[in-house]
Amino acid sequence: MSSQSAKLSKGEETRALILEAAVQHAGVHGFEALTIGVLAEQAGLSKSGLFAHFGSKEELQIATLDEAVRRYNEVAFIPALKAPRGLRRLSMVFDNWLQWLERSGLKACPMIAANTEFDDRPGPMRDAVVQHMQRLNQEIIRGVQIAIDTGEFARDADPEQFAFELFGIISSCYRSRYLFSDPAASARARKAFDRLTASSLARPERESITRRTPK
Amino acid sequence: MSSQSAKLSKGEETRALILEAAVQHAGVHGFEALTIGVLAEQAGLSKSGLFAHFGSKEELQIATLDEAVRRYNEVAFIPALKAPRGLRRLSMVFDNWLQWLERSGLKACPMIAANTEFDDRPGPMRDAVVQHMQRLNQEIIRGVQIAIDTGEFARDADPEQFAFELFGIISSCYRSRYLFSDPAASARARKAFDRLTASSLARPERESITRRTPK
DNA sequence: ACATAAATAGAACGGTTGTTCTATTATTTA
DNA sequence: TAAATAATAGAACAACCGTTCTATTTATGT
Numbered sequence: 001m002s003s004q005s006a007k008l009s010k011g012e013e014t015r016a017l018i019l020e021a022a023v024q025h026a027g028v029h030g031f032e033a034l035t036i037g038v039l040a041e042q043a044g045l046s047k048s049g050l051f052a053h054f055g056s057k058e059e060l061q062i063a064t065l066d067e068a069v070r071r072y073n074e075v076a077f078i079p080a081l082k083a084p085r086g087l088r089r090l091s092m093v094f095d096n097w098l099q100w101l102e103r104s105g106l107k108a109c110p111m112i113a114a115n116t117e118f119d120d121r122p123g124p125m126r127d128a129v130v131q132h133m134q135r136l137n138q139e140i141i142r143g144v145q146i147a148i149d150t151g152e153f154a155r156d157a158d159p160e161q162f163a164f165e166l167f168g169i170i171s172s173c174y175r176s177r178y179l180f181s182d183p184a185a186s187a188r189a190r191k192a193f194d195r196l197t198a199s200s201l202a203r204p205e206r207e208s209i210t211r212r213t214p215k
Numbered sequence: 216m217s218s219q220s221a222k223l224s225k226g227e228e229t230r231a232l233i234l235e236a237a238v239q240h241a242g243v244h245g246f247e248a249l250t251i252g253v254l255a256e257q258a259g260l261s262k263s264g265l266f267a268h269f270g271s272k273e274e275l276q277i278a279t280l281d282e283a284v285r286r287y288n289e290v291a292f293i294p295a296l297k298a299p300r301g302l303r304r305l306s307m308v309f310d311n312w313l314q315w316l317e318r319s320g321l322k323a324c325p326m327i328a329a330n331t332e333f334d335d336r337p338g339p340m341r342d343a344v345v346q347h348m349q350r351l352n353q354e355i356i357r358g359v360q361i362a363i364d365t366g367e368f369a370r371d372a373d374p375e376q377f378a379f380e381l382f383g384i385i386s387s388c389y390r391s392r393y394l395f396s397d398p399a400a401s402a403r404a405r406k407a408f409d410r411l412t413a414s415s416l417a418r419p420e421r422e423s424i425t426r427r428t429p430k
Numbered sequence: 431a432c433a434t435a436a437a438t439a440g441a442a443c444g445g446t447t448g449t450t451c452t453a454t455t456a457t458t459t460a
Numbered sequence: 461t462a463a464a465t466a467a468t469a470g471a472a473c474a475a476c477c478g479t480t481c482t483a484t485t486t487a488t489g490t
Contacts, residue, residue, distance in 0.1 A: 010487060011437065028335050033247060036478065048480085049438040057478060108335040116331040119393040120243050120323040130394055137395070164403045165410075167390060168383030175382060178334040179345055180352070188379045195414060225457060226467065251448065263450085264468040272448060 015053050018043045022064040023071065027108035030117055031061045031125065062128050068110035069132050076100035077139065086150035087197060090143045094193050097170055098186055112174060137163050144200070157200040165196050230268050233258045237279040238286070242323035245332055246276045246340065277343050283325035284347050291315035292354065301365035302412060305358045309408050312385060313401055327389060352378050359415070372415040380411050 008016065021042045026034050036057065040050040054060040076096035083092040101109055115133065118126040144159035169192045176185035223231070236257045241249050251272065255265040269275040291311035298307040316324055330348065333341040359374035384407045391400035 009436085014437080030245065030247065030332060032245065035476085037476070046439045047478085048440075051479070052437070112331055115390060115394060116327060117245060119390065133390075133394060161403055161406060164387050164391060165384070165407050168385075168387030168407065169380070170383075171386035171390075172379050172383030175330060175334065175348075175386075176379060179330060179348060188376055191376060192380050192383065199410060199414075224466085229467080250446080252446065261469045262448085263470070266449070267467070 011053070014043070014045070018045070018050060018053060019064060019067040022060065023068050023110055024106060026061075026064050026068070027106050027110040027113055030113050031064065031110075032117065034061055034064060036060075058124060061125050065110065065114050065125070065128055065132065068114075071104050072100055072111065075103040077136075086147045087152045090140075090147055090197070091193070093140070093143060094166065098173060098189060108178065109174065112171070137167070140166055147200075151202060153197075153200045154202045162196065162200060166193070169193055169196070226268070229258070229260070233260070233265060233268060234279060234282040237275065238283050238325055239321060241276075241279050241283070242321050242325040242328055245328050246279065246325075247332065249276055249279060251275075273339060276340050280325065280329050280340070280343055280347065283329075286319050287315055287326065290318040292351075301362045302367045305355075305362055305412070306408070308355070308358060309381065313388060313404060323393065324389065327386070352382070355381055362415075366417060368412075368415045369417045377411065377415060381408070384408055384411070 018039065022034060022039060025039065025042070034057070036047050036051055039060075040047045043050060054063060076099070077093065080089060080092040080096045083089040096103075101107070111132070114125075114129045118129050140163040141159040144153065144157065144162045147153040148155060148157055148159070169189050172192075173185050173189035176182040176188065182188075233254065237249060237254055240254065240257070249272070251262050251266055254275075255262045258265060269278060291314070292308065295304060295307040295311045298304040311318075316322070326347070329340075329344045333344050355378040356374040359368065359372065359377045362368040363370060363372055363374070384404050387407075388400050388404035391397040391403065397403075
């Protein structure tokens with residue numbers, strides 16, 4: 001089940017090795033702390049040797065973000081597409097999202113780090129973050145639209161609002177986990193997600209669910 | 216209506232001036248980028264002159280975070296306490312939270328920056344962040360509990376779950392605003408908040424609200 | 431195997447980092 | 461106003477930053 005390219009040139013090989021360390025480091029210490037020297041030592045290279053692979057620190061940062069997103073898609077998003085269209089797929093996208101750090105062996109999420117680090121600092125790095133996040137947002141919106149099409153969600157459900165709230169749940173889950181060290185974080189996120197989907201369900205189903213604890 | 220101390224010593228005065236610049240800088244560029252040199256230049260001081268006020272970079276970071284939290288309480292949280300107990304107060308806490316950056320003239324939120332920057336990096340700075348955020352979380356929980364006591368919220372409403380989701384809405388609002396530049400961000404946050412409170416309302420009210428668009 | 435190209439090392443660059451000194455001013459207190 | 465104290469400046473420190481060179485080693489295509 002090895003997914004990609006058959007043969008890596010020496011350059012591509014070490015580049016991948018560098019990005020492995022870089023993704024890990026960026027998540028924990030941020031993209032600005034992604035220094036050439038530290039990274040070179042961590043990868044067993046000289047500063048100039050590592051530098052030659054990217055040409056500038058900024059390009060290294062962008063390459064690291066790209067790699068993080070690539071991994072997210074590989075271990076979380078794409079696998080969720082094998083779930084049947086509609087609510088179940090949406091639910092799997094959500095579950096995989098919550099688990100993607102453990103799946104890829106990361107201690108912290110580089111995407112979230114990049115998000116807050118560059119959301120108010122114009123430049124190529126910010127542009128890259130915006131592009132990636134917009135795309136992810138669009139995927140969620142599309143997933144909701146599909147759930148409307150299957151008839152599971154109400155026709156007047158609001159995909160953009162759904163995506164907005166979904167991002168919020170993920171954010172809060174990360175804070176609960178890594179800042180508050182709350183073991184119930186994932187359960188709370190699940191509960192929030194269920195409440196979110198319940199409010200989007202087509203009417204007959206929705207009533208039956210909101211009333212399931214009538215007393 | 217000038218709230219605090221009558222007279223500032225020269226030291227306290229420049230310290231406040233430094234922290235003004237520091238809070239602004241930390242929000243945009245992060246707490247690690249809170250360098251002595253840049254900050255000294257920005258405040259019109261020598262490096263060593265500024266340094267003497269804090270003793271270490273770490274203490275400067277902590278002082279900056281403390282100042283940011285103090286301001287948040289001053290312009291957002293405390294003013295919301297004059298709203299009547301219960302849902303209306305909770306609603307005002309939420310509104311003021313969404314507006315506190317403009318109210319204090321900040322371009323980015325230092326608390327959120329600190330949150331993602333130190334959530335996975337042990338040390339005194341992380342401890343300070345955790346403490347502040349736990350306290351804020353506790354205030355929200357207490358606000359929900361009050362709304363239960365007034366009878367507005369159902370007796371089985373879950374204050375911790377409410378706080379969890381509230382944090383998520385705020386987070387998502389910031390991303391929508393500053394990363395996506397979405398002018399509808401605040402409106403979406405409001406809508407999410409209304410949906411959140413609706414699901415916590417005492418039964419009679421809740422039914423009347425969830426059914427307000429029966430068709 | 432050999433020529434060509436790619437990958438890496440090492441030294442050096444000016445600049446900045448946090449921090450520690452010693453002086454020298456300002457400010458407060460008596 | 462004089463003495464004591466606090467606030468600030470300036471120079472120096474080793475350590476690191478990103479980047480640019482020139483060599484030298486290693487991998488690649490024929």
